[in-house]
Amino acid sequence: MLCSKMTTTFWIFFFPFLLIKHKAISGRESSASVSSILIFGDSTADPGNNNYIYTPFKSDFSPYGRDFFNHSATGRFTNGRLANDFIAKYIGLKEMVPAYLDPSLTIDELISGVSFASAGSGFDPLTPSISNVIPLSDQLSHLKEYRQKVEAVVGEAKAKEVLSNALFLVSAGTNDFVVNYFTLPIRRRSYTIPRYIDFVSNGATQFLQELLDEGARRIGVVGLPPMGCLPLVITLFTNHPILDRGCNEKFSSVARDYNKILRKELDALQVRVRSSGARIAYLDAYTPLEEMIIGHKYGFDVVNSGCCGTGMVEAAFLCNRNSPVCDDASKYVFWDSIHPTQKSYHLVFQSFRPALDYLVGN
Template structure:
């Protein structure tokens, strides 16, 4: 094990004793670039006409200055902590945030949109930014970056940046398993739909590779059946929706197969699957080990089904200390959980980019 990886592992031993502390790894990573859904969206949805927003209290109550930024969390996202640990700014800005420009975006930028998916039909459900449009913004960003620092330096930065892609949960939970005009369930069996999503992931990764991306981390699905909202839907049977957790595991296996295929086809690509399924499972089934007291509902409101506008400052039930909760609302991790996920990612998948 390399010295840097040993350091990261040592940091993990401290995170329970010193939650959400600032850690920094000696790194030459010049930028972090994000694609995906709410897990990596710091506020792009603020700029589009969608109902899926979180730029109001109590979201962001533990963020700098207690500011609701559009992050679906009480504080920072996992990718904010990753950015800080790499010696980059402590938050990654949203590309559509008018308060930031190419100077800030050169070190980190997110094109992600809460509620989106690999499938265009998923983004149509709540009128959010589809993945193809995230790529269009990336192309625009590349041209801005070249004008800002010159073509050669921009191309080098694009090659050396770390790309984190977190997407897919909404395709299953908001699309396939939710009846509606955009649902794909009448068209596909679950196996067929997973194959369809994998084909889109293949095209997406190939496209950003063509545009200059080399160090790419694609997040696997977690225990989607254990989200508080899914527990609420499955209340009659009690506990997690194990069928949906099994689907997530099957999808993750297909992601690993895709990664192997892409590494064989795309010279110089460094593609890893960031798989935190087992780690999250351990947290959910041994919460006290990580300092948590609640795993089955979110801190905000009743925590059983609320997110977005249903999680608001007028609700009297929101918990006083989100650090005791794995989830902030019915679908999204608390800041403390995001911190743990960030440190685990740095110690596993992302460590391959730091050696």
């Protein structure tokens, strides 16, 4: 009991110094008011939470992570770092964002930021049930659990301060359309595309309100990518996918329509919460990826198939130790048939920087 009290006293006393010590490894001072980075969503934001649940949608094996630190497969669905890892470094917190479910996390790692995201999840409650992954409602429950863990160490007032000064990032929606609506028949029986866009965008807005209710005051929301350019979409929804590897305009137009609605919803939400000092920003992933793929910007050699295997269908367990892999992933926009390479994620992150500066007050 005495040891426990001494440990709690230690963390309460030294907690402010933990926040001060976080500096950008790039040499840039940490944004003084940013205490933590807290992330929600799908495989674009999951650094390995799916490692700890029963689901086939995992990537904790090679060749995933081939270009990550120590060449380790952490559960990130790419060859290296995700955009959120670059963001965490940019705002001066850490080199990479760990998975919340990782049992080896230290209190310092927990306080400075984690990801609750789960590959395969989405704003539609039906979507995560398809792959048996963590729904956003449970990710929110994990946030509440996270707050309790922080409170136990630094007290209620400091825990509240951590959340109010944290950068929240939300990245989801692609699975709702590609996996759920267009691949399975259930939602298509009840929703037209415009109605499903409204349904998903309303789910996103509701989730953001729940984050605000939990104390979030800086939230960045990532829009959909050009979904018709995902190699898997080209393969599954093109008449001659071997000969014609061009983007599927139908899917990309849905992404654009959704992003337009989402931006309006975010603007309206920003107006409603302005008096509280909250800041909400749209993070555009569509434009930089379109520039890489269609605009042939940044000099990629391969834009319509992934580095792993044939690059047309492989993802998760289909991209595995027995899969042939390209020699240089930096020449590819995509690592597997769905997910960008580390280089692509870095370019997407760079496009986020103006919005990030707004959120963190730079």
